[in-house]
Each structure stands twice: as structure tokens, then as C-alpha cells.
Amino acid sequence: MDGRKARRLTMKRDEEMIKEEETKKGPWKAEEDEVLINHVKKYGPRGWSSIRSKGLLQRTGKSCRLRCVNKLRPNLKNGVKFSAEEKRIVIDLQAQFGNKWAKISTYLAGRTDNDVKNVWSSRQKRLARILRTPASSSSSTRSQRNNHARAFHDALPLEAVPDVLPLEALKFSSLSEDESLPKSQSCLSSCIVNSQTVQMVPLQELLRPKSLTHDQSFLPPEFDLIEKKPCIEAPSQLPFPQIPSFQSEFLLGNQEMVMILWDPNYLEAFGNSSSSELLVNVQLPMMPTCFESERSTQIAGRGEVGNPVTPDSFVDDFPIHILDHIEPLPSPLDW
DNA sequence: AAACCCATCAACCGCCGAGCT
DNA sequence: CAGCTCGGCGGTTGATGGGTT
The missing domain is CATH 1.10.10.60 (Homeodomain-like)
Structure with missing residues (x-):
């Protein structure tokens, strides 16, 4: 490197250091905003660098522009949360x-x-955070599971909660009966709305219910979800003539989903077992059945034995691209 | 009450392209 | 045409406040 070039570089570094010292950073003061506003009124939203060169503010042109665009522009919804x-x-x-x-x-x-x-x-x-789970589900702590539950609760689609139900009633049930977790903070893959079990199913699957085994969809084979009533040929002695008690369609990304609320009486009768046991067994497939094939592929690809779906494995394998389209629920305070 | 976690917001940083010299 | 400046954009970070444990 020749001497002149080196000297030029040194001079440039010095200038930059001086500039650095003169440049103000951090939160803007009201007086600075005022100067900036006056400048924009006078010259329009341009010539940002000239603000400093004129000695009006010790902020970089970039900083001035950013402040103006993000905070001082008229008609900004400052302080208003996104709807x-x-x-x-x-x-x-x-x-x-x-x-x-x-x-x-x-x-x-x-x-x-x-x-x-x-x-x-x-x-x-x-x-x-929802998807960040420990490698071993058995090693996850209670508080971690609680966090997952809360996060999943937050991520539930707003439209998924039917207006007719009291929103305060939305709670998560405890899957593990020996853990006396508060209902609002327990494991995530089971969802109880107003004492009723909720299943979310892609509409597509409902449109071709024959493609599902009874276990996959846990719909009674006698129930016609398209007509939302029992099939004509359904045996009249079925103990659950009124199920599901509520259906609501909503969009999950491009996927049209149907939320079904199950009457606990039906679950009791249909599962032929104790209510708590049944809740565990029935609620696990809440993950839409269309995801099952993806999950199976992943498992096969990893050379793993297909373990039964557990609340934590539900989280581990939940397809993230679906979550990209989930709307958060408002906080209970906003209800 | 303190520690911790998390969401939100504001601001900075680095990169890039356009335009000017 | 090269070099420079400026403005715009997206990524990231730090401060702060609220909620939970």
C-alpha cells in the first residue's frame, strides 16, 4: 500500500470517528421531533442527511428518516394494537x-x-416457542408443558371459538390425571370448551369421511357430518342422537377446518370407558388426520418406530407451516 | 417481593440499488 | 465507468412493561 493511500484511509477513519462521537443515538426527545417536523414541513420528506450537515440535529440521515417514517408521519396508528x-x-x-x-x-x-x-x-x-420442546417428552418439566399449553392457547384461531359459547369457558384439560394441574395451564393437545371436547378436522376429510377409519376420525360411522345429523340407517338405539352438539367452520391457512364440539355424554357412551380415560384416548387425535400421513412419513424417514401420539409428540411433529396461519386469541383481559 | 419469562416497541445496523459526479 | 452518497429495506437488538411463578 502506498503512503498516500494509507494516509487517506487514516484520515477517513478519523473523520468517521469524529462523526461517530458527534452522532446522537437512542430514544428521540420531543425537541428533536419538533426540529424534524419543521424540516419536513419546510423541505418535504427528503434531504435527510442535510439535517445534520446544517447542524439542526446530531442524528444520521437514516435515523431522521426512520423517525419520520415510523413515528411522525401523519395518520399513523401509533399506540393502537393490530386488530x-x-x-x-x-x-x-x-x-x-x-x-x-x-x-x-x-x-x-x-x-x-x-x-x-x-x-x-x-x-x-x-x-x-410452541414447537420448542425437549428431545424427550418424559423429561419435559411441568412448567415447560405449562408454557407450551399457554402458547398453544394463545395461538388458537380466533375464529375457532364460536360466539355462542362463553369464552371464559375455554380451558385446557389435563391429560395426565395424576397431575393436578390447574385446568387453564395443563397439557395442550386436548381442548375443552364449555365442558365439551373439541376436535378440529380439515373440511376435506369430512367431505370424504369414508377414507377414514373410525379410529382416525373418531366420528361415529353412523353420523353424517355433511348433513350434520345421524344417517337415516343409523341404529335408533344409539346413545348419542344429538352429537356433535356444535359445528363451526373456519380457515386455517388455506385449509378449511371444521371445529366440532363433542358432548361429554357421547364420549362416555361411545368409548365405553371411564370419562377421564376416554378424554385421553379421544383427544389425542385432535391433530387433523391429514397431518398424520406427514407425521408417519417423518417418522419413517427417521427410521423410528411409530410411537403413539402423545401431547408432547403432537407438539414435536406439528407441521410448522400450518401454524403460520393461526391467529392468536385475544388475551382473557380483552374478552 | 423478587426473579423470571415473554411480548412489544423503537431504534440501529448492514446491505443494496439508484442516481449523481 | 468507477466511486460516492443517499435513501430504502429487512434483520436484529435493547429497553421496557406486564404477567407468572
């Missing part, structure tokens, strides 16, 4: 455009790319 609809739009558009936050934000009035990005990354973190 369920807005979140849904973000999810849909992210699926369509990828991580093009600036583009996505143009579809949401009053929202910035930073807002959209934050919402998405919060969601990703939450979903990642």
Missing part, C-alpha cells in the same frame, strides 16, 4: 409476497413496515 383483521392481512400478504414488509404495509393504512415486521416476528417467536 385480528390486520394480523390476518399481514399473514395473507406475507404468504403472497414473502418478507416484503414495506410492500405489505402499503395495504394497511396507518401501519409502517416496522410495525408489520414487529408483528410478524412476534408471531414467529411465539410459534417457535
Whole structure:
């Protein structure tokens, strides 16, 4: 390296160090905002670097632009939480455009790319936590399971909870009877709404119920889910003429899902066993049956023996791409 | 009451492309 | 055409506050 070039580099480094010292970072003060607003009023949203070169602020041009775009622009919904609809739009558009936050934000009035990005990354973190389970399910601690349960609770689709049911009644049942966990904090793969068991099934599967064995779908073979009533030829002595007691359709990503609430009386009668045992047995296949093939493939690929589905293995193998489209429930405080 | 966990928000950083010199 | 500056974008981080244990 020749002497002149080295000297130039040293001078540049020095200049950068001086700039670094002069540059203010961190939270913006009201006075700074005011200066910035005045500048934008005068010159428009451009010439960001000139703000510092004129000695108006000791902020970088980038910092000024960011502050203006994210906080000072008129009509911003500052301090207003994203609505369920807005979140849904973000999810849909992210699926369509990828991580093009600036583009996505143009579809949401009053929202910035930073807002959209934050919402998405919060969601990703939450979903990642749902799937972050210990290698051995038996080694998972109670508090970890509680966290998973809570996270899964948070990730349940808003639309999945029918309006006709008191939302306070949404609780998770304890799968392990010897653990006296509080109902709202126990294992995640069983869901009880208003004392009724909920199953979520892809609509597609319901449209071809013959493709399922009774065990896979745990629908009584006599029940016609399309007509939402027992088949004509169903034996009249069936102990569960009114089931399921409620059905609700909702979208899970591109997948049309149907949520079915089962009357506990039906479960008692149908399973021919004690209620608690039956809940364990029946609730485990809550994972939509269409995922079972994916799970089986994964297991086969790993050369594992197909273990029975357990609450924790449900979490371990839950297909993450499906979770990309789950809307969070509002917190109980918002109910 | 303290420690911990988590969600949210604001801001910074690095990279890249466009435009200018 | 190369080099530079600026603005825009996406990723990441740090601060903070609320809820839970």
C-alpha cells in the first residue's frame, strides 16, 4: 500500500470517528421531533442527511428518516394494537409476497413496515416457542408443558371459538390425571370448551369421511357430518342422537377446518370407558388426520418406530407451516 | 417481593440499488 | 465507468412493561 493511500484511509477513519462521537443515538426527545417536523414541513420528506450537515440535529440521515417514517408521519396508528383483521392481512400478504414488509404495509393504512415486521416476528417467536420442546417428552418439566399449553392457547384461531359459547369457558384439560394441574395451564393437545371436547378436522376429510377409519376420525360411522345429523340407517338405539352438539367452520391457512364440539355424554357412551380415560384416548387425535400421513412419513424417514401420539409428540411433529396461519386469541383481559 | 419469562416497541445496523459526479 | 452518497429495506437488538411463578 502506498503512503498516500494509507494516509487517506487514516484520515477517513478519523473523520468517521469524529462523526461517530458527534452522532446522537437512542430514544428521540420531543425537541428533536419538533426540529424534524419543521424540516419536513419546510423541505418535504427528503434531504435527510442535510439535517445534520446544517447542524439542526446530531442524528444520521437514516435515523431522521426512520423517525419520520415510523413515528411522525401523519395518520399513523401509533399506540393502537393490530386488530385480528390486520394480523390476518399481514399473514395473507406475507404468504403472497414473502418478507416484503414495506410492500405489505402499503395495504394497511396507518401501519409502517416496522410495525408489520414487529408483528410478524412476534408471531414467529411465539410459534417457535410452541414447537420448542425437549428431545424427550418424559423429561419435559411441568412448567415447560405449562408454557407450551399457554402458547398453544394463545395461538388458537380466533375464529375457532364460536360466539355462542362463553369464552371464559375455554380451558385446557389435563391429560395426565395424576397431575393436578390447574385446568387453564395443563397439557395442550386436548381442548375443552364449555365442558365439551373439541376436535378440529380439515373440511376435506369430512367431505370424504369414508377414507377414514373410525379410529382416525373418531366420528361415529353412523353420523353424517355433511348433513350434520345421524344417517337415516343409523341404529335408533344409539346413545348419542344429538352429537356433535356444535359445528363451526373456519380457515386455517388455506385449509378449511371444521371445529366440532363433542358432548361429554357421547364420549362416555361411545368409548365405553371411564370419562377421564376416554378424554385421553379421544383427544389425542385432535391433530387433523391429514397431518398424520406427514407425521408417519417423518417418522419413517427417521427410521423410528411409530410411537403413539402423545401431547408432547403432537407438539414435536406439528407441521410448522400450518401454524403460520393461526391467529392468536385475544388475551382473557380483552374478552 | 423478587426473579423470571415473554411480548412489544423503537431504534440501529448492514446491505443494496439508484442516481449523481 | 468507477466511486460516492443517499435513501430504502429487512434483520436484529435493547429497553421496557406486564404477567407468572
